[in-house]
Every structure is written in structure tokens, then in C-alpha cells.
Amino acid sequence: MRQPLASDDLSPDSFWLDDPTHRAWLAMDTRRQFDFFRTSLAADGGFHVLGYDGVPLESRVQELHTTTRLVHSYALGRAAGEVNCEAMIDQGMAYLWSHHRDNAHGGYLWALDGSQIHDERKLAYGHVFVLLAGSSARMAGHPEADRLIDDVSEILDKHYWEDDHGLFADEWNRDWTPFSTYRGMNANMHGVEALLAAFEATGRDRYLNRAGRILNFFLRRMAPAHGFRLPEHYTKDWQVDPGYSGNPMFRPAGTTPGHSFELGRLMLQHWDLSGRPVNDAPAIARRVIETALTDAWDQQRGGLVYTLDFSGKHAIPSRYWWPVTEAIGALASLIKLERKSKDELWYRKLWDFADQYFVDHRHGGWFPEIDDEGEPARTQFMGKPDIYHSVQATLFPLTPGLSRAMDELGSSFAKSGT
Numbered sequence: 001m002r003q004p005l006a007s008d009d010l011s012p013d014s015f016w017l018d019d020p021t022h023r024a025w026l027a028m029d030t031r032r033q034f035d036f037f038r039t040s041l042a043a044d045g046g047f048h049v050l051g052y053d054g055v056p057l058e059s060r061v062q063e064l065h066t067t068t069r070l071v072h073s074y075a076l077g078r079a080a081g082e083v084n085c086e087a088m089i090d091q092g093m094a095y096l097w098s099h100h101r102d103n104a105h106g107g108y109l110w111a112l113d114g115s116q117i118h119d120e121r122k123l124a125y126g127h128v129f130v131l132l133a134g135s136s137a138r139m140a141g142h143p144e145a146d147r148l149i150d151d152v153s154e155i156l157d158k159h160y161w162e163d164d165h166g167l168f169a170d171e172w173n174r175d176w177t178p179f180s181t182y183r184g185m186n187a188n189m190h191g192v193e194a195l196l197a198a199f200e201a202t203g204r205d206r207y208l209n210r211a212g213r214i215l216n217f218f219l220r221r222m223a224p225a226h227g228f229r230l231p232e233h234y235t236k237d238w239q240v241d242p243g244y245s246g247n248p249m250f251r252p253a254g255t256t257p258g259h260s261f262e263l264g265r266l267m268l269q270h271w272d273l274s275g276r277p278v279n280d281a282p283a284i285a286r287r288v289i290e291t292a293l294t295d296a297w298d299q300q301r302g303g304l305v306y307t308l309d310f311s312g313k314h315a316i317p318s319r320y321w322w323p324v325t326e327a328i329g330a331l332a333s334l335i336k337l338e339r340k341s342k343d344e345l346w347y348r349k350l351w352d353f354a355d356q357y358f359v360d361h362r363h364g365g366w367f368p369e370i371d372d373e374g375e376p377a378r379t380q381f382m383g384k385p386d387i388y389h390s391v392q393a394t395l396f397p398l399t400p401g402l403s404r405a406m407d408e409l410g411s412s413f414a415k416s417g418t
Contacts, residue, residue: 015344016351017335017397023416029359030394034077034085036364037387040070041087046095046112051383052376053363059382061118063111064100064126067092068133069388075136076395089137093144096130105175107155120174124160124187127152128168128194135197149198165238166213181236182244184251188214189259192266196273200403208273215267219284228291229255229312230263242310249380252316254309258323260292261330268333272402282337289330293346296323301372302353318380321358321366324350325393332397354393366390 016022039054040047047070048056071092078085099115100108102122108130111119130152138145159176160168168191171179195211198204218230222240232255233244245253264285271281295312296304304323307316331347334340357374358366365384367376398416 015335015339016347017332020416023398026394026398027416030077030080030391030398031082032364033366033387033391033394034074034082036360036384037070037073038084038088041091045091046099047092049383049385050365052360052367054365057383061111061113062095062099063119064108064123065129066386067095067100068126068129069386071096071133072129072136073387073391075133075140075142076391078140080395080398085140089140089142092133093137093142093148096133096148097144100130101151102174107159107172107176108152109174121179122159122172122174122176124156124168124170125190127156127160128187128191131156132190132194132197135194135201138201139197145201149202153198161210165217166210167217167238168214182246183234183236183238185218185230185232185234185259185263186251186256188218189263189266192263192270196266196269196403199273208270211266211270212274215263215270218263219267219288220280223284223288226255226310227312228287229257229295229308229310230260230288231310232256232259248316252307254307254315256307256323257292257296257304258306258320258326260288261323261326264289264292265326265330265333268337268402286334289327289334293327301374303357303370318369320369320380321354322368322389324354324358325366325389328354328393329396333402336400336402358390360384 036054037050039056040050042048042056046060046062047066049059049066051057071089074085074088074092078089096108099112102109107122108127109117109119110121110123110126111117131149134145134148134152138149156168159172162169167183168188170182170184170187173179192211192214195207195214199207199211217238222231223229231240231242233241233246233251235241244251267281267285271277271279291312295308296314298305298314298317298319301319303319304327305314305316306318306320306323309315328347328350331343331350334343335347354366357370360367365387368381368385369377369379371377
């Protein structure tokens with residue numbers, strides 16, 4: 001039986017982050033997600049992509065971000081005290097080294113189909129997720145984590161990091177010949193996520209410093225210059241490319257409010273890990289998050305639209321699960337930092353919507369997209385593509401601080417368990 005989350009369940013003076021009923025619901029849904037995605041484990045190595053009912057789909061194409069996100073997510077689960085996470089972490093770490101890692105040219109291949117290469121591109125987006133997986137696995141005590149961290153860090157240093165700009169380049173062919181001159185925010189945003197995790201895992205300051213440089217470019221330079229909306233696409237010399245329109249799912253034109261939520265939260269995490277210096281980071285993070293919420297909320301249908309134009313007008317009105325999960329994480333961070341009623345109202349509104357439309361109360365996991373009537377749709381995604389976004393939406397509110405705080409997550413999760 002599902003736990004009701006209607007906004008009128010609690011008095012206006014209370015915050016859901018403090019409420020035992022809400023916290024128990026978060027812990028319960030977290031466990032249901034981990035249970036659902038365990039059938040991803042393939043008998044011959046690697047992972048399956050799962051249908052809505054948890055049955056593996058026929059396709060065995062495995063992309064790098066799928067492998068790495070499962071490792072990362074189950075490492076978070078292990079840190080939280082969830083049982084039976086080791087098999088997922090071990091199999092993912094082994095597959096990264098035996099299949100995604102390119103023994104001929106170095107680096108990590110984007111997609112495999114069984115033992116065959118399906119897509120040989122070398123993407124910064126994928127490589128920073130390798131760093132995230134290795135870092136989370138290290139904090140979960142995996143014996144091969146240091147090998148992976150060191151290997152991918154060397155590749156990122158050699159082929160992607162542009163020190164003059166303080167940013168990551170995007171993509172290469174398999175043999176490291178140029179694939180394009182495209183530069184983008186998405187890989188750098190996830191680069192910040194991975195660099196902060198690597199700092200937490202290893203204590204190496206260079207990871208924290210690089211994350212700060214990326215954040216400075218997007219949130220201190222780009223955001224104020226563009227109405228606190230974040231341009232996604234850039235030329236080789238890191239000038240905004242306002243006319244760029246690539247893949248409508250992964251490189252859509254305009255701005256993507258879901259990424260504003262992520263970068264805002266990551267700026268707060270970086271500020272926290274840096275010792276909470278007296279600076280403008282909290283104010284900038286709040287401005288970016290609030291702008292995205294105001295712009296992207298669909299007043300007629302509810303939920304958050306996928307993309308905006310540069311004036312904040314709705315562009316692609318599709319409603320996916322991941323912007324809602326990222327907004328939840330961003331609001332949880334703001335509430336932990338400072339208790340404001342407007343943040344609590346947004347937090348409740350987002351959870352009400354997620355609980356009604358995205359959480360699969362029958363099978364577990366979250367539906368990735370909904371149609372105009374709020375029913376699960378299948379226009380962009382096969383099945384339920386990953387646990388990564390949705391499990392972080394349930395775990396982030398349970399952590400006591402702004403960083404991932406894996407050493408504190410277990411006790412907090414256990415206290416919230418059902």
C-alpha cells in the first residue's frame with residue numbers, strides 16, 4: 001500500500017525532511033528501487049535494460065552511462081546499509097574493465113553489444129561517469145576502485161581537460177582523432193559531480209579545484225549573462241552557440257532546466273566541501289534553481305517541461321522523470337541549508353507530482369516519461385532506463401548534509417527504515 005504524500009497531510013509549520021512518515025516513505029521507495037533493478041544483472045556479465053515490469057528487454061546493447069550509473073547507485077545503496085548490493089557493484093566494475101575499457105587505444109568505449117563494439121566513440125560524458133563509478137565504489141570499499149580511478153583520471157587529463165578554459169572537451173573517435181569541435185555543458189556538469197565524488201573518495205584537492213573552475217564558468221559567468229538560465233551548447237573556443245540543435249533528447253536546443261537543478265545543487269555541494277567560505281555560492285545556486293522552477297513548471301498539466309528557449313518560454317513540453325528528481329534534490333539541499341516556506345512548498349509539490357505520476361507503485365522503480373494525460377509513455381526510452389536519478393531523489397533528502405556524506409548515509413537511512 002502506497003504512503004500518501006498529499007501536501008495537506010502536514011501542518012504548514014513543519015518540514016517533510018523532519019517528518020518520520022515522509023522519511024520512512026523515502027526509505028521504503030529506495031528499497032523497492034534497489035529490489036526492482038537487481039534483475040538488471042546478466043548471467044553472462046554486464047547488465048540488462050529492464051522493461052516496465054522488470055523483465056529484461058531483448059536488446060543487449062549496453063551503454064557506458066548505464067554500467068557506471070548502476071555501479072554508483074548500488075555503491076550508494078551499500079553505504080546506506082542496503083543488503084545484496086555487492087553483486088551489482090562487482091559485475092559492473094568487472095565489465096567496465098573487461099569490455100568498456102579499450103585495450104587498443106585507452107579510454108572507455110561508449111556502447112557494447114555482447115562482446116562486440118556497438119559504438120566506439122570516446123565521450124567525456126561517459127568518462128566522467130567512469131570516475132563517478134570508481135569513486136563511489138572506493139567509498140563502498142571495492143578493491144579495484146583505485147585502479148579505475150587512476151586509469152580514467154589519466155585519460156581525462158590527457159584527452160579532455162582544457163586547462164586554459166578550466167573545462168572538459170566533449171568527444172573523440174576511438175583512436176583519439178577529432179570527432180567534432182562541439183563543447184557542451186552536460187558533460188561538464190556531470191564532470192563536477194564526478195570530481196566532487198573523487199575528492200570525497202581520495203581527498204585529492206585537484207578534483208575539488210577543477211570542479212570549482214567548471215562551476216565558476218557556468219554559474220558565475222554564463223548564468224548572470226543569460227538571465228540565470230544556462231546555455232547548453234558551445235563552440236570550440238567556449239562561445240555560446242545559440243543556434244545549435246542536436247539530438248532532441250540528449251542535445252536539445254535552448255536550455256534544459258533539469259541541468260540548472262543539478263548544477264545548483266552541485267554548487268552547494270562544492271561550497272560545503274570547500275569549508276563553506278563566505279561567498280556568493282549559496283545565493284547563485286538559489287537564483288539558478290528558483291529560475292528553473294518558475295520557468296519550467298507546467299501550470300496546466302503539472303510537472304516540469306524538458307526544455308526552454310533563451311527567454312524561458314517552454315520549448316519541448318515533454319515531461320520526464322529526471323528533471324523532477326533533480327529538482328527534489330536541489331530543494332532538499334536548499335531546505336537543509338535554510339528553512340524557507342517557499343522551498344518547502346516546492347518540495348511538497350514536486351513529491352506530490354512524482355508520487356502520483358512517476359513512481360511505479362506496482363512494480364517498483366519510476367516511469368521515465370508521461371504523456372499529456374499523465375499516463376506512462378514510450379516515445380524516448382526503452383523500459384526503465386536506470387535507477388540513478390530516482391534513487392538519488394529518495395536518498396538525498398535522507399542525508400544530513402549537503403555533500404553525499406556516504407559515511408553518514410547508512411545511519412540516517414537505517415533510522416528512516418520501515
